[in-house]
Amino acid sequence: MSIRSAAAIARAFASGGNGEKYRLLPFYIRKDGLWRSPEESAPVLDRGTPDPVDDVNGGGDRALRWQFPAAAAQVDVWFPIVHGPNGEDGALQGLLQLANVPFVGGGVLGSAVGMDKLAMKMAFAAAGLPQVAYRAVTRDQVWSNPCVFPKLCEDIEAELGYPCFVKPANLGSSVGIAKVRSRDELEKALDSAASYDRRIIVEAGVIAREVECAVLGNDRPEASVVGEITFKSDFYDYETKYTDGAADLFIPAQLPDAIAEQVRQRAIDAFLAVDCAGLGRVDFFYVEATGEVLINEINTLPGFTATSMYPQLWEASGVPFTQLVDRLIQLALERHGATP
Numbered sequence: 001m002s003i004r005s006a007a008a009i010a011r012a013f014a015s016g017g018n019g020e021k022y023r024l025l026p027f028y029i030r031k032d033g034l035w036r037s038p039e040e041s042a043p044v045l046d047r048g049t050p051d052p053v054d055d056v057n058g059g060g061d062r063a064l065r066w067q068f069p070a071a072a073a074q075v076d077v078w079f080p081i082v083h084g085p086n087g088e089d090g091a092l093q094g095l096l097q098l099a100n101v102p103f104v105g106g107g108v109l110g111s112a113v114g115m116d117k118l119a120m121k122m123a124f125a126a127a128g129l130p131q132v133a134y135r136a137v138t139r140d141q142v143w144s145n146p147c148v149f150p151k152l153c154e155d156i157e158a159e160l161g162y163p164c165f166v167k168p169a170n171l172g173s174s175v176g177i178a179k180v181r182s183r184d185e186l187e188k189a190l191d192s193a194a195s196y197d198r199r200i201i202v203e204a205g206v207i208a209r210e211v212e213c214a215v216l217g218n219d220r221p222e223a224s225v226v227g228e229i230t231f232k233s234d235f236y237d238y239e240t241k242y243t244d245g246a247a248d249l250f251i252p253a254q255l256p257d258a259i260a261e262q263v264r265q266r267a268i269d270a271f272l273a274v275d276c277a278g279l280g281r282v283d284f285f286y287v288e289a290t291g292e293v294l295i296n297e298i299n300t301l302p303g304f305t306a307t308s309m310y311p312q313l314w315e316a317s318g319v320p321f322t323q324l325v326d327r328l329i330q331l332a333l334e335r336h337g338a339t340p
């Protein structure tokens with residue numbers, strides 16, 4: 001997914017007026033942390049698939065992980081396009097901040113808070129944004145003490161009921177997420193989520209339409225039109241997300257004007273609540289039966305292929321893909337203080 005987003009963004013830097021304005025140097029970061037030079041990275045972009053890595057945690061290339069390709073010194077602005085842990089959670093952003101170079105998107109705080117579903121929900125609650133009922137669970141509660149576990153499950157049943165959703169706090173792409181309808185499923189889902197993350201969140205399930213809004217800007221961000229995702233599967237799980245044709249996007253979403261406006265305003269509030277910058281896609285549950293708009297999450301590095309929601313929402317709001325990447329570079333420079 002990261003490579004597909006990167007390839008779409010690379011094409012946008014070669015088209016329109018961008019071709020004369022920018023020179024693109026791709027850096028592919030292998031799963032084991034090894035950085036590739038632009039010459040080595042270009043084929044990965046063209047091919048669209050990752051380099052094989054024999055041993056992600058292995059020691060073979062360990063010394064090389066402390067070396068960056070020489071071409072890195074030529075870069076004026078970085079555009080991190082690594083979805084998920086390490087790329088979207090502040091780790092890569094911290095490295096770039098330490099090097100004192102401008103980069104696209106949120107900084108360490110915004111990225112980290114946006115990645116951790118528990119920290120994110122706390123920030124949203126503090127900003128007064130309505131969301132589903134939820135509770136935090138730790139791996140320790142699930143695994144360490146057989147006396148605590150049944151009580152934990154009872155509490156969850158009493159507080160949240162069924163169906164509820166069990167999620168590792170820090171993964172994304174619906175990995176490790178389970179919709180559970182019984183005690184047996186709850187126990188299994190908690191055990192599975194604990195294998196992915198020390199921090200787990202359990203949420204009350206809602207019956208709702210899923211609507212999303214794209215945000216662009218720094219301290220005074222703007223919101224796009226609202227889009228909707230529909231699918232036939234039970235929920236928007238990993239397979240539905242990455243199977244062509246399994247989900248449909250509707251832009252703009254068919255919503256009452258007041259609801260669309262509420263979504264747009266809350267998207268901006270959410271963006272500011274977690275200290276996001278540059279770009280962010282904010283996802284909501286619209287409970288049609290009650291008229292409630294509940295915030296689900298913010299993605300600080302949303303999918304960015306030509307058919308992804310984020311660029312399509314801006315396209316529909318009058319900002320074509322080529323202009324969007326240009327705006328993001330300008331916002332990165334502005335935030336870094338490099339422009340007058």
Ligand SMILES: Nc1ncnc2c1ncn2[C@@H]1O[C@H](COP(=O)(O)OP(=O)(O)OP(=O)(O)O)[C@@H](O)[C@H]1O
Nearest residue numbers: 132165172173174175203204205206235236237299
């Ligand atoms: N509380 C809930 N009630 C109803 N459906 C839910 C709930 N939580 C999650 N879902 C369903 O599961 C899907 C995935 O959940 P969520 O968006 O929280 O995680 P994620 O997609 O893995 O995160 P990311 O978007 O960062 O990759 C949602 O799009 C929705 O279809």
Ligand SMILES: [Mg+2]
Nearest residue numbers: 173174283297
């Ligand atoms: Mg999601």
